[in-house]
Amino acid sequence: MSDEFVYEVGIIGGGPAGASLACYLAKAGISVAVFESEVFPRQHVGESLVPAVIPVMHEIGIIDKIEEAGFPRKYGAAWTSIETRPASDEFDISSHTLEFAQIAYDERAQPGVDRVYAWHVDRGRFDEILLDHARELGAAVFEGTRVNRVDFSDPARPVLQTTADGRRADVPVRMVADASGRQTMLGSQLKAKMPDPVFNQYAVHTWFEGLDRKALAARPEEADFIFVHYLPLEDTWVWQIPITESITSVGVVSQKQRFKAAKDDLDKFFWESVWTRPDLGDALKSSERVRPFKVEGDYSYGMRQITGDAMVLIGDAARFVDPIFSSGVSVAMNSARLAAKDIIAAHASGDFREGSFRNYADTLRRGVQIWYDFISMYYRLNVLFTAFIHDPAYRIDVIRMLQGDVYDTDEPGALTAMKEYVAAVEADPSHLWHGYLGNLKSTSVAATF
Amino acid sequence: MRVTDREVVLENLTKYIRENMLSGDESVRLTTETPLLEWGILNSIGTTRLVGYIRDQFGVRVPPGQIVRQNFQNIKCIANLVDSLSETVA
Numbered sequence: 280m281s282d283e284f285v286y287e288v289g290i291i292g293g294g295p296a297g298a299s300l301a302c303y304l305a306k307a308g309i310s311v312a313v314f315e316s317e318v319f320p321r322q323h324v325g326e327s328l329v330p331a332v333i334p335v336m337h338e339i340g341i342i343d344k345i346e347e348a349g350f351p352r353k354y355g356a357a358w359t360s361i362e363t364r365p366a367s368d369e370f371d372i373s374s375h376t377l378e379f380a381q382i383a384y385d386e387r388a389q390p391g392v393d394r395v396y397a398w399h400v401d402r403g404r405f406d407e408i409l410l411d412h413a414r415e416l417g418a419a420v421f422e423g424t425r426v427n428r429v430d431f432s433d434p435a436r437p438v439l440q441t442t443a444d445g446r447r448a449d450v451p452v453r454m455v456a457d458a459s460g461r462q463t464m465l466g467s468q469l470k471a472k473m474p475d476p477v478f479n480q481y482a483v484h485t486w487f488e489g490l491d492r493k494a495l496a497a498r499p500e501e502a503d504f505i506f507v508h509y510l511p512l513e514d515t516w517v518w519q520i521p522i523t524e525s526i527t528s529v530g531v532v533s534q535k536q537r538f539k540a541a542k543d544d545l546d547k548f549f550w551e552s553v554w555t556r557p558d559l560g561d562a563l564k565s566s567e568r569v570r571p572f573k574v575e576g577d578y579s580y581g582m583r584q585i586t587g588d589a590m591v592l593i594g595d596a597a598r599f600v601d602p603i604f605s606s607g608v609s610v611a612m613n614s615a616r617l618a619a620k621d622i623i624a625a626h627a628s629g630d631f632r633e634g635s636f637r638n639y640a641d642t643l644r645r646g647v648q649i650w651y652d653f654i655s656m657y658y659r660l661n662v663l664f665t666a667f668i669h670d671p672a673y674r675i676d677v678i679r680m681l682q683g684d685v686y687d688t689d690e691p692g693a694l695t696a697m698k699e700y701v702a703a704v705e706a707d708p709s710h711l712w713h714g715y716l717g718n719l720k721s722t723s724v725a726a727t728f
Numbered sequence: 729m730r731v732t733d734r735e736v737v738l739e740n741l742t743k744y745i746r747e748n749m750l751s752g753d754e755s756v757r758l759t760t761e762t763p764l765l766e767w768g769i770l771n772s773i774g775t776t777r778l779v780g781y782i783r784d785q786f787g788v789r790v791p792p793g794q795i796v797r798q799n800f801q802n803i804k805c806i807a808n809l810v811d812s813l814s815e816t817v818a
Contacts, residue, residue, distance in 0.1 A: 378773060662772045662773060662776055663776075665773065665776055666776035666779065666780070669776070669777075669780050670780065670783070672789075699792060700792040703792035703793045704792065704795075707793070707796060709796045709797040709798065710793075710795060710796050710797075711765075711770075711772065711775045711795050711796060711797060711800055712772055712775070712795060714772070715772045
């Protein structure tokens with residue numbers, strides 16, 4: 280077999296995971312190429328960031344560019360719901376009251392984070408800034424170039440089989456990083472992908488011009504928080520994310536069967552969902568939709584493995600659970616950070632076999648497991664999430680998870696307590712919250728990679 | 729817990745429930761034996777808030793296993809719960 284290779288590391292996908300990894304490796308003087316099937320800028324969902332991206336932005340030297348881009352700052356998160364009290368036979372106390380919970384990032388100092396906000400971003404622009412930065416640092420970037428397959432027949436010399444403008448080219452490298460996002464290029468090729476047995480959510484989303492973001496806010500200064508509006512439908516919620524001064528991203532997340540019942544009519548599904556909250560329906564009706572509805576389905580999956588000989592999977596290509604806590608870009612950029620450490624060490628030792636990436640796999644598994652359990656508890660017993668936010672003993676710990684501060688750490692105490700609560704509620708039918716257990720029953724499914 | 733303390737607990741709980749669960753509606757006949765759960769006065773969000781109120785007002789934390797029907801049937805039951813939890817604290 281040939282010793283020749285064109286690049287040391289070939290990265291599939293130029294989103295935040297791939298671009299961040301390219302930045303780290305280029306800075307370390309490793310020859311790296313990014314193969315991106317689309318031409319940037321392109322639209323992408325996943326627009327709300329958490330502060331856990333900030334240490335990565337510092338390390339790859341992009342934070343000033345992100346500030347200069349003027350994305351709306353995200354100082355916190357808010358949840359709203361309408362509580363409907365049941366009418367009784369004795370007397371009618373049926374009423375609707377608006378319920379709120381909110382947190383601000385500045386309530387907790389976060390290691391490595393020097394500002395009290397993250398950002399809401401137009402992913403078309405944000406991803407382009409990141410990829411341009413990788414190029415500037417010396418990474419080779421090929422847009423409009425699709426990787427169809429990776430030939431691993433010589434494990435010491437994987438070959439990326441690419442197509443651009445209908446022309447095929449083989450690119451031998453020393454190792455491959457799959458950052459292809461929800462397309463899960465290598466996971467699918469290697470049949471390592473496993474649909475999540477618990478989460479089966481769908482999202483239908485679009486952008487609105489002129490939405491009054493204060494309409495459902497408790498306090499006007501929180502209008503530019505991310506909002507999660509619960510709908511009075513099981514496991515269904517709406518995101519409200521500021522994109523610019525006047526544009527707002529809005530998405531409905533619900534279970535697959537509700538979506539299927541709407542017979543793939545996105546318009547109908549979206550409006551029927553939001554009108555279950557008349558206050559939300561009214562606010563949206565008075566604004567103008569400026570993008571077609573888009574759908575994300577077959578949401579959640581894990582991988583049997585996220586490392587192999589001459590191979591790592593990062594970002595959504597490694598795992599995706601649910602968008603509820605805006606974890607996507609944070610997982611992307613932090614998995615790039617963790618993988619870069621191992622790849623740089625592997626490069627120094629010349630050993631690109633699977634054992635070199637063990638630290639990455641272990642650390643990411645722990646971090647993603649915290650996200651996964653937090654998301655599971657949230658869906659399983661929503662009332663608990665609200666109770667914990669209002670409990671001074673747990674609030675800071677919950678904020679820590681919402682900041683995305685879950686890597687390189689043990690399980691937060693609030694999460695352990697949440698699991699104990701859920702176990703107690705599940706075990707006792709006379710528990711007052713028993714009837715509020717959600718459908719998404721996860722017994723904390725262990726990560727499989 | 730002394731008898732007077734218990735009176736204070738009952739009074740506080742009644743006031744809290746009238747103001748927060750009944751929106752201060754005086755027309756509802758609320759006694760310490762009104763069946764809060766059967767009448768739908770106390771619901772899930774309500775119990776999380778009530779548990780928070782008990783924590784802030786009386787300094788007792790209701791453990792997950794105690795948020796059960798028999799402890800929240802009426803104001804008397806809730807006062808008994810506060811009572812038993814304060815004893816374990818003391």
